[in-house]
Amino acid sequence: MIRIYFAAPTWSEYEPWLPAALTAAGIRAEILLEAPDPALIDYIVYAPSGPLADFRPFTRAKAVLSLWAGVEKIVSNQSLTQPLCRMVDPGLSESMVEYVTGHVLRHHLGMDRHIVNPGRIWDPTPPPLARQRPVAMLGLGELGLACARALQALNFPVQGWSRSAKAIDGLETFHGRDGLREVLSAAQIVVTLLPRTPETENILNAESLAWLPAGAVVINPGRGPLIDDGALLAALDAGRVGHATLDVFRTEPLPQDHPFQAHPGVTITPHVAADTRAPTASTVIAENIRRSEAGEPLLYLVDRARGY
Protein backbone atom coordinates (compact mmCIF):
# COMPACT_ATOMS: atom_id res chain seq x y z
CA MET A 1 0.00 0.00 0.00
CA ILE A 2 1.50 3.34 -1.00
CA ARG A 3 0.67 6.63 0.68
CA ILE A 4 -0.19 9.71 -1.35
CA TYR A 5 -0.36 13.11 0.29
CA PHE A 6 -2.90 15.26 -1.57
CA ALA A 7 -1.45 18.71 -0.78
CA ALA A 8 -3.93 20.82 -2.74
CA PRO A 9 -7.19 22.54 -1.80
CA THR A 10 -9.23 20.78 -4.51
CA TRP A 11 -9.83 17.34 -2.99
CA SER A 12 -13.60 17.51 -3.52
CA GLU A 13 -12.99 17.71 -7.29
CA TYR A 14 -10.63 14.72 -7.23
CA GLU A 15 -12.46 12.50 -4.78
CA PRO A 16 -14.74 11.00 -7.45
CA TRP A 17 -11.83 10.42 -9.86
CA LEU A 18 -8.40 9.89 -8.31
CA PRO A 19 -9.12 6.74 -6.26
CA ALA A 20 -10.78 5.15 -9.30
CA ALA A 21 -7.90 6.13 -11.59
CA LEU A 22 -5.38 4.60 -9.15
CA THR A 23 -7.39 1.39 -8.96
CA ALA A 24 -7.62 1.26 -12.76
CA ALA A 25 -3.83 1.63 -12.92
CA GLY A 26 -3.45 -1.31 -10.52
CA ILE A 27 -2.25 0.81 -7.60
CA ARG A 28 -3.32 0.18 -4.02
CA ALA A 29 -3.01 3.52 -2.30
CA GLU A 30 -4.09 5.43 0.73
CA ILE A 31 -4.75 9.12 0.00
CA LEU A 32 -4.06 11.46 2.91
CA LEU A 33 -5.25 15.06 3.14
CA GLU A 34 -2.80 15.78 5.94
CA ALA A 35 0.67 14.43 6.58
CA PRO A 36 1.36 14.37 10.31
CA ASP A 37 4.22 11.94 9.62
CA PRO A 38 5.81 13.20 6.36
CA ALA A 39 8.44 10.45 6.39
CA LEU A 40 5.71 7.90 5.54
CA ILE A 41 4.59 9.60 2.30
CA ASP A 42 5.48 8.00 -1.05
CA TYR A 43 4.08 10.62 -3.44
CA ILE A 44 2.92 14.21 -3.12
CA VAL A 45 0.16 15.64 -5.29
CA TYR A 46 0.86 19.35 -5.17
CA ALA A 47 -0.64 22.73 -5.97
CA PRO A 48 0.95 26.06 -5.02
CA SER A 49 -2.38 27.10 -3.51
CA GLY A 50 -2.07 24.21 -1.03
CA PRO A 51 -0.37 24.07 2.37
CA LEU A 52 3.03 22.67 1.42
CA ALA A 53 6.18 24.78 1.16
CA ASP A 54 8.86 22.69 2.89
CA PHE A 55 9.57 19.35 1.21
CA ARG A 56 12.53 18.37 3.44
CA PRO A 57 10.55 16.18 5.89
CA PHE A 58 9.23 14.06 3.00
CA THR A 59 12.33 11.89 3.01
CA ARG A 60 10.70 8.91 1.34
CA ALA A 61 8.69 10.73 -1.36
CA LYS A 62 9.58 9.47 -4.83
CA ALA A 63 7.99 12.34 -6.75
CA VAL A 64 6.06 15.56 -6.46
CA LEU A 65 3.20 15.60 -8.97
CA SER A 66 2.02 19.11 -9.72
CA LEU A 67 -1.64 19.73 -10.54
CA TRP A 68 -0.59 22.90 -12.35
CA ALA A 69 1.02 23.17 -15.79
CA GLY A 70 3.02 26.24 -14.76
CA VAL A 71 5.62 25.41 -12.10
CA GLU A 72 7.29 28.79 -11.54
CA LYS A 73 6.07 28.88 -7.91
CA ILE A 74 7.81 25.63 -6.98
CA VAL A 75 10.71 25.20 -9.38
CA SER A 76 13.14 27.30 -7.36
CA ASN A 77 12.05 25.93 -3.96
CA GLN A 78 15.37 24.93 -2.39
CA SER A 79 13.75 22.38 -0.07
CA LEU A 80 12.54 20.34 -3.05
CA THR A 81 14.98 17.56 -3.93
CA GLN A 82 12.44 15.02 -5.19
CA PRO A 83 11.67 14.75 -8.93
CA LEU A 84 9.00 17.28 -9.94
CA CYS A 85 6.44 16.52 -12.66
CA ARG A 86 4.27 19.24 -14.12
CA MET A 87 0.69 18.71 -15.24
CA VAL A 88 0.05 17.82 -18.85
CA ASP A 89 -3.67 17.15 -18.95
CA PRO A 90 -5.75 16.54 -22.08
CA GLY A 91 -8.67 18.38 -20.45
CA LEU A 92 -6.50 21.40 -19.71
CA SER A 93 -5.15 21.46 -23.27
CA GLU A 94 -8.66 21.19 -24.64
CA SER A 95 -9.82 24.21 -22.65
CA MET A 96 -6.75 26.25 -23.68
CA VAL A 97 -7.48 25.49 -27.34
CA GLU A 98 -11.07 26.67 -26.84
CA TYR A 99 -9.95 29.88 -25.10
CA VAL A 100 -7.32 30.74 -27.69
CA THR A 101 -9.42 29.96 -30.76
CA GLY A 102 -12.39 31.82 -29.23
CA HIS A 103 -10.41 34.98 -28.54
CA VAL A 104 -8.52 34.83 -31.85
CA LEU A 105 -11.85 34.53 -33.69
CA ARG A 106 -13.32 37.40 -31.70
CA HIS A 107 -10.61 39.72 -32.95
CA HIS A 108 -10.36 38.20 -36.41
CA LEU A 109 -14.09 38.53 -37.08
CA GLY A 110 -14.35 41.93 -35.37
CA MET A 111 -17.20 40.58 -33.27
CA ASP A 112 -17.16 43.57 -30.92
CA ARG A 113 -18.38 45.81 -33.76
CA HIS A 114 -21.64 43.91 -33.84
CA ILE A 115 -22.01 43.01 -30.17
CA VAL A 116 -21.33 46.58 -28.99
CA ASN A 117 -23.32 48.55 -31.55
CA PRO A 118 -25.70 50.85 -29.66
CA GLY A 119 -26.65 52.79 -32.82
CA ARG A 120 -27.40 49.57 -34.75
CA ILE A 121 -25.16 50.94 -37.52
CA TRP A 122 -25.41 48.82 -40.66
CA ASP A 123 -21.78 48.25 -41.72
CA PRO A 124 -21.60 45.33 -44.13
CA THR A 125 -17.75 45.34 -44.39
CA PRO A 126 -16.75 41.67 -44.29
CA PRO A 127 -13.71 40.52 -42.30
CA PRO A 128 -10.77 39.06 -44.22
CA LEU A 129 -10.44 35.31 -44.40
CA ALA A 130 -8.46 33.56 -41.68
CA ARG A 131 -5.85 32.66 -44.31
CA GLN A 132 -5.12 36.41 -44.55
CA ARG A 133 -4.57 36.82 -40.78
CA PRO A 134 -1.09 35.69 -39.68
CA VAL A 135 -0.78 34.50 -36.08
CA ALA A 136 2.41 34.24 -34.01
CA MET A 137 2.41 31.49 -31.38
CA LEU A 138 5.07 32.15 -28.74
CA GLY A 139 5.67 28.78 -27.11
CA LEU A 140 5.32 25.47 -28.89
CA GLY A 141 4.93 23.13 -25.94
CA GLU A 142 1.87 21.09 -25.02
CA LEU A 143 -0.44 24.08 -25.11
CA GLY A 144 1.15 26.30 -27.76
CA LEU A 145 1.36 23.49 -30.29
CA ALA A 146 -2.21 22.33 -29.64
CA CYS A 147 -3.45 25.90 -30.16
CA ALA A 148 -1.28 26.35 -33.27
CA ARG A 149 -2.77 23.20 -34.77
CA ALA A 150 -6.34 24.31 -33.99
CA LEU A 151 -5.73 27.71 -35.60
CA GLN A 152 -4.14 26.09 -38.64
CA ALA A 153 -7.21 23.90 -38.98
CA LEU A 154 -9.20 27.14 -39.33
CA ASN A 155 -6.73 28.28 -42.04
CA PHE A 156 -4.84 30.89 -39.99
CA PRO A 157 -1.21 31.05 -41.17
CA VAL A 158 0.64 30.30 -37.91
CA GLN A 159 4.32 30.83 -37.22
CA GLY A 160 5.71 29.40 -33.99
CA TRP A 161 8.55 30.45 -31.73
CA SER A 162 10.27 28.40 -29.04
CA ARG A 163 13.53 28.19 -27.07
CA SER A 164 15.00 25.36 -29.10
CA ALA A 165 15.05 24.89 -32.88
CA LYS A 166 12.26 22.59 -34.04
CA ALA A 167 11.10 20.77 -37.14
CA ILE A 168 7.32 20.41 -36.88
CA ASP A 169 5.39 19.04 -39.81
CA GLY A 170 3.44 21.80 -41.56
CA LEU A 171 4.41 24.55 -39.10
CA GLU A 172 6.99 27.24 -39.72
CA THR A 173 9.08 27.57 -36.57
CA PHE A 174 11.64 30.04 -35.28
CA HIS A 175 13.82 30.47 -32.24
CA GLY A 176 16.22 33.01 -30.78
CA ARG A 177 16.02 36.79 -30.78
CA ASP A 178 16.05 37.12 -34.58
CA GLY A 179 13.33 34.47 -34.81
CA LEU A 180 11.18 36.41 -32.36
CA ARG A 181 11.57 39.54 -34.44
CA GLU A 182 10.62 37.64 -37.57
CA VAL A 183 7.42 36.07 -36.20
CA LEU A 184 6.28 39.28 -34.50
CA SER A 185 6.95 41.39 -37.60
CA ALA A 186 4.58 39.21 -39.60
CA ALA A 187 1.81 38.73 -37.00
CA GLN A 188 -1.56 40.42 -36.78
CA ILE A 189 -2.35 38.36 -33.69
CA VAL A 190 0.22 37.13 -31.17
CA VAL A 191 -0.54 34.47 -28.55
CA THR A 192 1.87 33.94 -25.63
CA LEU A 193 1.99 30.40 -24.23
CA LEU A 194 5.40 30.48 -22.61
CA PRO A 195 6.30 29.48 -19.06
CA ARG A 196 7.46 32.16 -16.67
CA THR A 197 11.25 31.90 -16.38
CA PRO A 198 14.01 34.51 -16.02
CA GLU A 199 14.46 34.29 -19.82
CA THR A 200 10.81 34.84 -20.71
CA GLU A 201 10.11 37.68 -18.29
CA ASN A 202 9.13 40.82 -20.25
CA ILE A 203 9.57 38.99 -23.56
CA LEU A 204 6.94 41.41 -24.87
CA ASN A 205 8.56 44.74 -24.03
CA ALA A 206 8.83 48.15 -25.72
CA GLU A 207 11.33 46.83 -28.27
CA SER A 208 9.54 43.61 -29.23
CA LEU A 209 6.05 45.18 -29.21
CA ALA A 210 7.38 47.72 -31.71
CA TRP A 211 8.16 44.85 -34.10
CA LEU A 212 4.44 44.07 -34.43
CA PRO A 213 2.55 45.59 -37.36
CA ALA A 214 0.37 48.53 -36.26
CA GLY A 215 -2.91 47.43 -34.74
CA ALA A 216 -1.85 43.85 -33.94
CA VAL A 217 -3.69 42.05 -31.15
CA VAL A 218 -1.96 40.47 -28.13
CA ILE A 219 -3.55 37.48 -26.39
CA ASN A 220 -1.77 36.36 -23.22
CA PRO A 221 -3.00 33.21 -21.48
CA GLY A 222 0.61 32.31 -20.48
CA ARG A 223 1.79 34.27 -17.45
CA GLY A 224 1.54 37.96 -16.50
CA PRO A 225 5.27 38.66 -16.28
CA LEU A 226 5.75 37.70 -19.95
CA ILE A 227 4.58 41.23 -20.70
CA ASP A 228 6.02 44.56 -19.58
CA ASP A 229 2.74 46.15 -18.47
CA GLY A 230 3.92 49.74 -18.97
CA ALA A 231 5.23 48.99 -22.46
CA LEU A 232 1.94 47.32 -23.41
CA LEU A 233 -0.09 50.30 -22.18
CA ALA A 234 2.15 52.67 -24.15
CA ALA A 235 1.81 50.51 -27.26
CA LEU A 236 -2.00 50.45 -26.86
CA ASP A 237 -2.12 54.22 -26.43
CA ALA A 238 0.06 54.70 -29.50
CA GLY A 239 -2.12 52.32 -31.55
CA ARG A 240 0.79 49.95 -32.20
CA VAL A 241 -1.22 47.30 -30.38
CA GLY A 242 -4.90 47.33 -31.32
CA HIS A 243 -6.17 45.29 -28.38
CA ALA A 244 -4.85 43.06 -25.61
CA THR A 245 -6.76 40.12 -24.17
CA LEU A 246 -5.09 39.16 -20.92
CA ASP A 247 -5.88 36.15 -18.73
CA VAL A 248 -2.90 36.33 -16.40
CA PHE A 249 -1.29 39.15 -14.46
CA ARG A 250 1.69 39.95 -12.26
CA THR A 251 -0.71 40.26 -9.34
CA GLU A 252 -3.89 38.16 -9.27
CA PRO A 253 -6.64 39.10 -8.82
CA LEU A 254 -5.69 42.16 -10.89
CA PRO A 255 -5.89 45.15 -8.51
CA GLN A 256 -8.82 47.47 -9.18
CA ASP A 257 -6.50 50.45 -9.60
CA HIS A 258 -4.28 48.76 -12.20
CA PRO A 259 -4.36 50.81 -15.45
CA PHE A 260 -5.43 47.68 -17.40
CA GLN A 261 -8.77 47.77 -15.55
CA ALA A 262 -9.97 51.03 -17.09
CA HIS A 263 -8.25 50.74 -20.46
CA PRO A 264 -10.74 50.32 -23.33
CA GLY A 265 -8.15 48.39 -25.35
CA VAL A 266 -7.76 45.67 -22.73
CA THR A 267 -10.00 42.66 -22.16
CA ILE A 268 -9.43 41.02 -18.79
CA THR A 269 -10.33 37.41 -18.13
CA PRO A 270 -9.73 36.16 -14.56
CA HIS A 271 -7.14 33.36 -15.13
CA VAL A 272 -9.77 31.08 -16.61
CA ALA A 273 -8.12 30.12 -19.91
CA ALA A 274 -7.41 26.55 -18.86
CA ASP A 275 -7.96 24.73 -15.62
CA THR A 276 -6.69 21.26 -14.78
CA ARG A 277 -9.65 18.89 -15.12
CA ALA A 278 -9.92 16.29 -12.37
CA PRO A 279 -11.26 13.40 -14.53
CA THR A 280 -8.35 13.51 -16.99
CA ALA A 281 -5.69 14.78 -14.57
CA SER A 282 -6.40 11.89 -12.20
CA THR A 283 -5.48 9.45 -14.96
CA VAL A 284 -2.23 11.36 -15.58
CA ILE A 285 -1.29 11.23 -11.89
CA ALA A 286 -2.15 7.54 -11.61
CA GLU A 287 -0.10 6.73 -14.71
CA ASN A 288 2.94 8.54 -13.33
CA ILE A 289 2.69 6.69 -10.02
CA ARG A 290 2.30 3.40 -11.89
CA ARG A 291 5.42 4.21 -13.92
CA SER A 292 7.41 5.14 -10.87
CA GLU A 293 6.41 1.95 -9.06
CA ALA A 294 7.29 -0.10 -12.16
CA GLY A 295 10.71 1.57 -12.45
CA GLU A 296 9.74 3.32 -15.69
CA PRO A 297 10.69 6.96 -16.39
CA LEU A 298 8.28 9.60 -15.09
CA LEU A 299 6.30 11.64 -17.60
CA TYR A 300 6.52 15.46 -17.78
CA LEU A 301 9.58 15.84 -15.56
CA VAL A 302 10.52 19.45 -14.97
CA ASP A 303 14.04 20.50 -15.83
CA ARG A 304 14.87 22.47 -12.70
CA ALA A 305 17.79 24.30 -14.32
CA ARG A 306 15.72 25.36 -17.33
CA GLY A 307 12.84 26.36 -15.08
CA TYR A 308 10.00 24.53 -16.87
Ligand SMILES: NC(=O)c1ccc[n+]([C@@H]2O[C@H](COP(=O)([O-])OP(=O)(O)OC[C@H]3O[C@@H](n4cnc5c(N)ncnc54)[C@H](OP(=O)(O)O)[C@@H]3O)[C@@H](O)[C@H]2O)c1
Ligand atom coordinates in the same frame (compact mmCIF):
# COMPACT_ATOMS: atom_id res chain seq x y z
N1 LIG B 1 -3.96 30.83 -18.14
C1 LIG B 1 -4.11 29.57 -17.80
O1 LIG B 1 -5.20 29.18 -17.36
C2 LIG B 1 -2.97 28.61 -17.97
C3 LIG B 1 -3.22 27.24 -17.80
C4 LIG B 1 -2.16 26.35 -18.01
C5 LIG B 1 -0.89 26.82 -18.36
N2 LIG B 1 -0.69 28.15 -18.51
C6 LIG B 1 0.64 28.66 -18.89
O2 LIG B 1 1.02 28.11 -20.16
C7 LIG B 1 2.42 27.85 -20.10
C8 LIG B 1 2.80 26.87 -21.19
O3 LIG B 1 2.33 25.57 -20.87
P1 LIG B 1 2.80 24.28 -21.70
O4 LIG B 1 2.18 23.11 -21.06
O5 LIG B 1 2.59 24.49 -23.15
O6 LIG B 1 4.37 24.32 -21.40
P2 LIG B 1 5.54 23.50 -22.11
O7 LIG B 1 4.99 22.26 -22.74
O8 LIG B 1 6.63 23.39 -21.12
O9 LIG B 1 6.00 24.45 -23.31
C9 LIG B 1 6.67 25.65 -23.09
C10 LIG B 1 7.07 26.24 -24.43
O10 LIG B 1 7.71 27.50 -24.18
C11 LIG B 1 8.96 27.51 -24.83
N3 LIG B 1 9.94 28.33 -24.11
C12 LIG B 1 10.35 28.19 -22.82
N4 LIG B 1 11.31 29.11 -22.54
C13 LIG B 1 11.49 29.82 -23.69
C14 LIG B 1 12.37 30.87 -24.04
N5 LIG B 1 13.24 31.39 -23.18
N6 LIG B 1 12.31 31.35 -25.31
C15 LIG B 1 11.44 30.83 -26.20
N7 LIG B 1 10.59 29.82 -25.93
C16 LIG B 1 10.62 29.32 -24.69
C17 LIG B 1 9.41 26.07 -24.86
O11 LIG B 1 10.42 25.90 -25.82
P3 LIG B 1 11.05 24.46 -26.14
O12 LIG B 1 9.95 23.72 -26.88
O13 LIG B 1 12.21 24.77 -27.00
O14 LIG B 1 11.39 23.85 -24.81
C18 LIG B 1 8.09 25.36 -25.17
O15 LIG B 1 7.84 25.39 -26.56
C19 LIG B 1 2.60 27.32 -18.68
O16 LIG B 1 3.96 27.42 -18.26
C20 LIG B 1 1.72 28.25 -17.89
O17 LIG B 1 2.46 29.38 -17.50
C21 LIG B 1 -1.70 29.05 -18.32
